Amino acid sequence: MSKDSFEPNIVAFLCNWCSYAGADLAGTSRIEYPPNVKIIRVMCSGRVNPMFIVNALHEGADGVLIGGCHPGDCHYIQGNYFARRRIAVLKKLLEYLGIDERRVRMTWVSAAEGKKFADVIREVTDDIRKLGPTHQIRRSNSW
Template identity: 60%
Template sequence: MAVDAEPRIVGFLCNWCSYAGADLAGTSRMAYPPNIRIIRVPCSGRVDPLFVAKCFEQGVDGVLVAGCHPGDCHYVQGNYFARRRFNLMGRFLDYLGIEKERLRLEWVSASEGKRFATAVSDFTQALKKLGPRTNPT
């Protein structure tokens, strides 16, 4: 990991808001770090803690879960469930020694390309500061 100082991020973006937000960031030519690999999911409520654990098992440095703002979910309530789940999971991972800063939950609407770009930049910066994960193999 020492050679690869660039953090690797997996981003789970909801189809209706955050993915469109990321698309807007792209079409608007906003620069953001290329460290993120995006996976499109129907809803932030679709993101299973298994996905996040799997990412960490595979050695990624950070996981971003992004969805519609609370109250704006395309499926009405999916993001509320995601909010409970990942707030709890972040604290639990921290307890196991995977710093809670490595799991980030963001609300990005379809019109917030800027917000998405900023979120990825901030996250990348934060992960650089934390340093690479010592992933067990």
């Protein structure tokens, strides 16, 4: 596959209360965004175990996006703060192992920010398209 025709496969973990609703708003407002993103709804960005992210990369995702509420707006008061810490550490670890840290992204999108959601997806998709497919920890499935 040439680099131009490469379409990244992005998994997005979106929190039920803000980011997922933001994605919903983008849809109902008919804002167009790249179809490369596969959304998994979680109750809170704090629910995203770093192993979810590693597993997504492992199973074939080229990028992972975690979406949560803006700081202070978390439905569970502090879930997104915990997530922020974890992701910060995980990104550093991945970078150290030779996996580009830009493959793991995090964003705050509120339920009212349909436009921002579409912008973020566009940005992430473009970035990861440039990075190309992951090969480092991709499961081989070649028995």
